[in-house]
Amino acid sequence: MSALGMLPGLAQAQARLNLTLEADANRGRPLLLWARKTDGGTAVDFDTMTFRQGRSSLHLDLEKAAEPTFAAIYTLFSFPVDSVRSRLVTVSGWVRTRNFAGQAGLYSYAHTPDNDDGKDRRDQLENLPPNQDWRRLEVTLAVKPTATAFGLGVRVYGSGQVWFDDLEVRINGRLYQDKPLAGTEALLLTAQERQTPTWSFEQLPPAAARPDPARVTLRLDSLLPRQGRRSLRLTAAPPERPGELVPVVYLGTLPIAQLRGKMLKVSGYWRQLVPAGVGAPVSPVFTYARLGTAGRGGTESQWTYGVVELPPPPRPGAEWAAFSLDIPVAADEFAADLSLGLRLPGPAIVLLDDFTFSLNGRPYVPAPPPAPAAPTTAEVAWLRRALVPVPVLAPAVGTAVKTPDLAALGPLISNVRVVGLGEVTHGSGSIFEMKHRLVRYLVEQEGFKGFVLESSADCEPLNQYLQTGQGDPARLVGSLGPFGTQEVLDLLRYLRAHNQRPGVAKVQFAGMDMQAPENVLAFLQQAARPDDAFLQTRLRELAAALAQIPRSGGGPAIDLFQTPHQPDDARLQTLLRLTRELRTGLDTRFKLVRNPDWTMRQQARFLFELRRLEQGATFRRLPLRQGGDYRDACMAENVVWLSQNLGLNGTPAKLAVWAHNAHVATSAQGQRPLGEWLRDSFGPLYLSLGFAFGQGSYAAEGGRTFHSVAAQPAPTGSYEAWFQATKLPAFVLDMRQLEINDANAWLFQQQQFRDIGIQEAAQNFASHELRREFDAVLFLRESKAAQHLK
Incomplete structure (x- = not known):
């Protein structure tokens, strides 16, 4: 099999790399064929008011200067690698800055199996002036003949705003034309359109994936079907220029999840008619492309793995003839879909009908992934028996009123030294209010004396306010970034009021982050x-x-x-x-x-x-790739020290640790979170309490301000769907001693769970396994956006 490179495509049916960084490319999905890696404080968008030429530019707004952030936007396996092997490739582009401190630039890389680290790479990263007008950058890479993939990208580390525009790729000095890429049709389709192909060809493929009628026309033929009422008729016009290839025509998509580790056999029938005035007919070529999607917490990225030609079956004649194609699918294949196509190298009329499939010799009927089931009556009944209802009450501000309404949580929290209070997003005011009430309960009823926040701001002035009353609490809380909210201010005022009560041990406040x-x-x-x-x-x-x-x-x-x-x-x-x-x-x-x-x-x-x-x-x-793990380990080290040193007379202090769910969790895929370190240090004396909500809104950062965003509804099959089925406004579910049964098996499986950071998330949900990550989860049916002080 040979991979095809730089096949011409059709604009309305196929995606482009979008090197000119236009916001309306790929049907309004400009980064469809790009991946991204960003720290939580980086906003990525397209600026239609600021650009070098065209109609927009790529805009990166990094977090405030106190906490520099990182962002990389890059192509992965999208670029046609055949066109760059054994060649000198120059990548150039334009960059602009405003109020920027840090480095920004371009890089290109080629994956090569004969390298120790698997790739060659060239960077041009520069310490740019704070306010730089459009400036050209350039980087050149000699690509080895053994390269298996080529990519390019932009990268920024620092604070402030950066714009990129007008990327170019020159191959041995010749400008690469950013053409539509063959095999990418399915990426432009909706999930419903991808999952409902008609392999009997009783109807046409989705309109969005059909080629340009001037080049290849598709229609249903009811005169000569092999079976059924219709077949698919493809008519290709002659190439416009000598040697030009007619693009791949999209036929349909198969979900790879059902194919991994198996040999897929595609069987069908085809016939070929010779257009009038054409000599010997050309042989059509079947192709496939492996298409993938990935991302977490709104960092969606999609890419194509290139078009592969299949060994051609015997050339068809004027009558229907059977054919078959073998496609091996690796067991570790991480693409999501396999897209089938047909390339017509010259003028031709081809009819297709009655595709069938087998896996390892057994018949296989492609079907969309089974739809998640709604919670059953038995599952909801079990959940209602297992949970502990929690009243939804706004905390009284600035008073020392006790919190008997949370007394039912006593069995969960008693005999615990450190409680990790998670949050599904840094912007839910309802979660912040509930955590306020929990901190009050821990202080008043359980003797907790330390409040530790996931913050690297200077927290000592706030601690001094708690001890002495000196300082403006609103101004001090406003310096806490995403935690600079009215809800956190209310909590700090309560803690100050508590510390003023005679005869109480004063609560201490500290930040644990180190960025x-x-x-x-x-x-x-x-x-x-x-x-x-x-x-x-x-x-x-x-x-x-x-x-x-x-x-x-x-x-x-x-x-x-x-x-x-x-x-x-x-x-x-x-x-x-x-x-x-x-x-x-x-x-x-x-x-x-x-x-x-x-x-x-x-x-x-x-x-x-x-x-x-x-x-x-x-x-x-x-x-x-190392920074996240290092940060969580350091935060855990700091929490251990604070536990040992915030108490009186050398006695360890009980701590409430306020952080994102991703940090307080005791387990995570591919990394070691703060909570796992704390579990190693404190054993069962550490309690990981995750938070969730069903519907409502949250506050997201954008352009250095916060705004309210409507949360995506909980989909069927998500943990929140089960939680909402209880119809309770709030509850806690203790998962520490659960034993699996038919009614709670869903809780022992990976499901979708809301996972949002500081910014608006294009996708609110990611795969999680709650029982492995948390000791307990606190669910709120409704969320309102946090009220930021500035």
């Missing part, structure tokens, strides 16, 4: 006495070293898994050396000075923040 080491350094500088020459000198040296690891990442990320001792990373080495020297010097000073300026608690806090500085600087030097 903003500048905030940590500011705390260290404030904690040191201005006349302490030793500390101030070392802190100035640390500030200079941190400035060499800027928010742009300071160059390509270092793979610290392969080189954990950082031998090639002089910038990071310098900072780590300085922190080690400062830690050693402080340890010596504490042992020599009889009456130190700091208490033991202050000393421990200073060393803890010094460790957070190391964490944040190291995090910035990691590639994206």
Whole structure:
């Protein structure tokens, strides 16, 4: 079999790469053939008001300067690799910035099996000025003859706004024409259209996938069907230019999930008529393309794996003749669909009819994936018996009123030291209010003394507000990014009121994240006495070293898994050396000075923040695939320290840890979340409480502001569909001691579950297994958007 490259296609039926980055490409899905990797604080859209030429540009709005973020938008297996093998490929494009601090640029890469890491790559990443008008970038890659895939992309790390426009690819100096790509028809169809092909050809393929009538016409032929009432008649016109190939014509799609690890045999009947005035007929060629979709939390991406020609069966004649095609499907195939097509190399009239299929010799009838079943009466009855209803009440603001309404949660929370309070999105005001009530219950009824937030902002001023009442709480809460909401402000005001009550142990507040080491350094500088020459000198040296690891990442990320001792990373080495020297010097000073300026608690806090500085600087030097795991491990390390040091008289403190579901979970696919580390540290003394909601709205960040977004309805087959079937406004389900039975088997399986970050999600749901990820889940039927303070 041979892969085809650069086959001409038809605009209305096939997708383009969209190198000119136009918003209306591919029927309004401009990044259809591109993938993306973004941190939570990056918004990706198309700007129809700012562009170099055309009608739009690709716009990336990165998170605020305190927390730099990463984004990469790239083609994967979409580019026709046959056209670039053994050639010099130059990728160019234009970039523009506003209020930007960091690096941005282009890169190209070729997957090659004879490389140690599987690919050759060239980058042009530059520290761009904060406000750069359109500027051209260029990168050149020599592609090996063994390349199996070629791709290109744009990449940004930092903060601010970046635009890209007008990408070009030149192959040995010749401009690549961004033509429609053969085999991509199914990507432009709806799921319903893809899943209902008519292999008996009693009706035409979907209109959106039909070719240009001027080149290939399709119609139903009722005069000469092989069986039934109709067959499919394809008529191809002669090529417009010598040597030009007539495109692949889409026939239908099969779901690959049912084919993996098997030999697919396609059988059917065909006949070929010779158009008048044409000599020897050309042989039609059957093809297939493997099409895939992937993504999580709204980062949808789709791509094609290239068109493959099948060995041709015997050329048909004027009468119906049977044919068969064999297509092996790998067991580890990760594409979603297999799209069948027919290429007509020249003028021809071909009729097709009566396609049938077999897998490993057994008959197979293609069918769409079975529709998820609605919850049964028995399943809903079991769930109502197992859950604990929770009243839906708004928390009283700024008072010390007790919360007996949550007393039913006592058996779940008693004998626990650390509770992970999750959230399905950072923007649900209803979840924030319920977490407010839970924190109050933990403080008043269970003796919790620490409140820890998934934030890398400077949380010490807020903690000082809780202890002393000093500071403007609204301004301080407003600095917490996605947590800068009225709901969080109400909680902090309550905790301040609690701390003012006589005879109570005061609640402490801290952030556990480490992505903003500048905030940590500011705390260290404030904690040191201005006349302490030793500390101030070392802190100035640390500030200079941190400035060499800027928010742009300071160059390509270092793979610290392969080189954990950082031998090639002089910038990071310098900072780590300085922190080690400062830690050693402080340890010596504490042992020599009889009456130190700091208490033991202050000393421990200073060393803890010094460790957070190391964490944040190291995090910035990691590639994206390692950064998430490293961050969760560091947050867990910080939670353990806070548990040991926020209590009184050396007693461990009970902590409420407020973070996204993805962090508090004790299990996750392909990574080790914060909750898994905490389970290792605390065992059953750690409780992972996930949150969910059924319908309503949430707040999403866009353009540095937050706006209300309608949540997608819970689809049949999602966990939320079962939860909504109870018709209860709120409840908690303890999953720790459950044993599987017919009525709760759905809870022991992977299902769709709402999973949204800080931005609006194109797809609200992703595959999860709740019982493995959480000890319990708290469900709210309705969600309202959080009220952001700015």
